[in-house]
Amino acid sequence: MATILDKARRTTPDVADTPETTGASGLIDPTAISRKTRSSSRVPRSAQRLLGPVLLVVAWQLTASSGLSGENVLPRPLSVLTAAWRLIANGELQEHMTISLLRVGNGLLIGIVLGLVLALVSGLSRVGENFVDANMEILRAVPNFALVPLLIVWFGISETPKVLLITLAVAVSIYINTFSAIRSVDAGLVEAARSFGVQRRELIRRVILPGALPGFLIGLRLALTGAWLSLIFAETINAKRGLGRMMSDAREYFQLDVVFVLIAVYAILGLLSIFIVRALEARLLTWRRSFDGN
Template structure:
């Protein structure tokens, strides 16, 4: 019986080794040949398909007069308006004013949101004191605070910055707090077993573990910043793309209104691209699922 098993095993091994093993280069070449045109196209080009389709639909709708040119000007007219406003420097002035407000409010919101999340996430006392309060602020729309901010702070830059800061800080806090509380307990216990300092525990274990959630909060916070800017620049201002939009609506300048929408869209895409770059830099250690082709 043992001899028969030995012979059978030898035959299996011989038959297996006798089969030609495909060359790795040939396998890769065959796989690439099976890939379609879409998968061979660079991802940067594929990501532009959606915006290009929207722009093409807009242009076709204007050319066929399916869209009323008086109420929905064609892309060429919007581009001409943009060039005119760039030439006289008006567009640059408004965009610079809005970008400054968003940058200031975003930086302050990140600092405040991270500080509150760390305090609430690391200690139960901090959670008891802060978490419910932040949840209440989360449930209140930012624009509902506008009349109160005008009464409390006047009509200067203060209310505008506070609106943007509040929106960013809430998004950062909610996600970073969840990330801190989602850190693996075993990692924390291991660091404590090795008698790591509290500062080392926070900077080397807890904050890196919460980094993915922080970046999600940053993505939402940047979106909230641009949305808050719309309401912020309606508070007695003469500079900013929100003011440009409000003036265009008052004067029925639909080409400028569409131009402002395009600017908001570009700003949102740039903000998203910034967060993606930060994810690649700060989360290079994470081996996450990137999707299939």
């Protein structure tokens, strides 16, 4: 049996033994193996990810063409594209989208800063956790839409409640994931750093924050999704401009083609947000190797 196994090893090429996967010292470079596996496909990974949406559009076209549903129930993709072109040509879509992007941008900026500060206060100190954590858990448990009447009473129907609703959703997502990531940092690494005489400030900067970075990026991904969901609720607060206002008008006038255009806009904006976070992960987490589905 041993002789057979030896012959198999000599005759079977091993990817780990190729020059590309071995360094100058003769040791195997696992990152090179991963790169070679990913580069074996000629189709870019970004293009492969579009397979699901493409199949969804094909199924939509087949369903609309088969006559199973009328135009007043499920408009054809061509009708939706025509409506999108009309909204772009007259500038209506760009005008409403600009207002919504400003609201989301302001809410994201304030929410990320607020969530990070609260996560650091709570994650690095038990006293801070006693004051902050329970309140943030309560905010997470309360549906976002339930806060709309309260925000209207407090701040009226100006831009403040709209931005604040987005801010709260973003801050909660950032806080929950970052706080959990801080408390999940390997205690062995912390003890090892302390045994070498590392001071608290250096410990936080060199050990805890890098260890919590993956959790923060997960929170950022959820925060971006939550921001777009909160935007829909926020723009029900007497908004004269915005994608949510367009959606309300299209619903009232039963313009299904416009509704589908806005759904596609929300989907595209959400996908772009996810791609931005993935790019950040690829740049900031180069030191971390993880299973990528190979």
